Amino acid sequence: MIKTVSTTPYKDQKPGTSGLRKKVPVFAQENYAENFIQSIFDNLEGFEGKTLVIGGDGRYYNREVIQKALKMAAAAGFGKVMVGKGGILSTPAASHIIRKYGAFGGIVLSASHNPGGPTEDFGIKYNIGNGGPAPEKITDAIFARTQVIDSYKTLDVADIDLDGIGSFDLAGMVVEVIDPVTDYADLMETLFDFAAIRGLIASGFRVVIDSMSAVTGPYAVEILEKRLGAAKGSVRNEIPLPDFGHHHPDPNLVHAKALYDDVMSPEGPDFGAASDGDGDRNMVVGKGMFVTPSDSLAVIAANATLAPGYASGIAGIARSMPTSAAADRVAEKLGIGMYETPTGWKYFGNLMDAGKVTVCGEESFGTGSSHVREKDGLWAVLFWLNIVAARKESVKDIVTKHWAEYGRNYYSRHDYEEVDTQAANGLVANLRDKLATLPGQTFGDLTVESADDFAYLDPVDGSVSKNQGIRILFKGGSRVVFRLSGTGTSGATLRLYVERYEPDASRHAIETQAALADLIAVADEIAEIKARTGRDAPTVIT
Ligand code: G1P
Ligand code: ZN
Secondary structure (H helix, E strand, O other), X not given: OEEEEEOOOOOOOOOEOOEEEEEHHHHOOOOHHHHHHHHHHHOOOOOOOOEEEEEEOOOOOHHHHHHHHHHHHHHHOOOEEEEEXXXXXXXXXXXXXXXXXXXXXXEEEOOOOOOOXXXXXXXXXXXXXXXXXXXXXXXXXXXXXXXXXXXXXXXXXXXXOOOOOXXXXXOOEEEEEEOOOHHHHHHHHHHOXXXXXXXXXXXXXXXXXXXOOOOHHHHHHHHHHXXXXXXXXXXXXXXXXXXXHHOOOOXXXXXXXXXXXXXXXXXXXXXXXXXXXXXXXXXXXXXXXXXXXXXXXXXXHHOHHHOHHHOOOOOEEEEEOXXXXXXXXXXXXXXXXXXXXXXXXXXXXXXXXXXXXXXXXEOOOEEEEOOOOOOOHHHHHHHHHHHHHHHOOOHHHHHHHHHHHHOEEEEEEEEEEEEXXXXXXXXXXXXXXXHHHOOOOEEOOEEEEXXXXXXXXXXXXXXXXXXXXXXXXXOOOOEEEEEEOOOOOOOEEEEEEEEEEEOOHHHOOOOHHHHOHHHHHHHHHHHOHHHHHOOOXXXXXX
């Protein structure tokens, strides 16, 4: 029943920050998905008879690619595939399933926070046996294979029914369709004080979660409404839709604005949270206080021992380079290790496997810990609820006190989306050329202390990742960072990250953009953003 299909390479299958992401019509080209999946399998050794986990965020084209992947896994010789019912697994749940059942690896189908639909985005990512995204060494090898692939193996059989729990035989391989939610929800109960959170909610503390018509709906309903007792309807947009109801499933102040406005209104809920397409991102809003992802990491780290799963303390903290240094001060105080990695969750895996870090975070609404090897949206939300329940203080009080103790890192990211690729590359090249001459130069009150193109030496496996973002650091701890997105699917996206450290508590209530205005102006002066992109203003400010 196994058939070998001859194919020709596609030149554009280079995985980015988080797997291969393209528009659906690109993925729908003949053999396009098959070429990439076979290129993954061709780089694996010793998987025969072992288990593969497959699941996705339910977006348009998810079901089609799952059927392809199932047949190809059987043809390749896997012993078993565990797949979420309806083809659904949130990214953190997929990571957990891989770890819990000792699977060889997993295929996660998602384009994360990018929109879904017939002309929108799709993605394929390979995760290794630790549950985390494949490291660069593997993604590079997969890309190399896509460039020469000439055939793939599949089965000539009918599609498998994924809409009921149960086991099926697929040419000698077992397909186990599992409930996507239970294992994950059970894991959360082992990490957090559900009784305390239940008590908080029962006392009248109103929590809402916006699942943005994406994958976390069923997870949030099970955990928040069923296990924690929140009122029915506390989870909004809870049904995953293939096009996310035309939402842009990215939890930030632009795309989750309705939720933000609701929590900020006097009669609105006390606590609001949102997550993205595949459930690994989170946004946390308390009454009168939006928590920046960088601050969220710092507060979670500083209060970690309040959660039962972290009661004995955390081993260390890691953050991506553009993420603010708020967590660094917590690590310093706790006397634990602090690691600064390139952008993308795949760099945290080695540090967690080696026991060097417990919590990790990125400024892009990503927080997580070594309970899985992906960032985890609902985990972060539950951590916050656990902290609020234990401290019996509002989110606003918790954050304000944190700043008073550690100082505040004002922080913002400005994205210039769908910029002309050549213009974006030119802007970065020009910055690189200037790096050597910047130190010592002054711009108003700001003096450049150092400037470089960030490179990372992985302390665990010794690998080096270069060109990970241009950093311009000023005296006093302020900085601007520039990098091009590795997840976009059309044109280039320039990201400008701006940070100012303010130790003085009497200056902690300034509006963020105002607090950063001089740095933003200097960033434009040095990088010539407006002139080179032809844009007056960023597309998205977070
Ligand atoms: C973006 C974020 C990055 C995150 C990635 C996947 O990547 O900036 O922090 O890990 O999405 O969610 P970028 O588009 O910047 O390459
Ligand atoms: Zn995501």
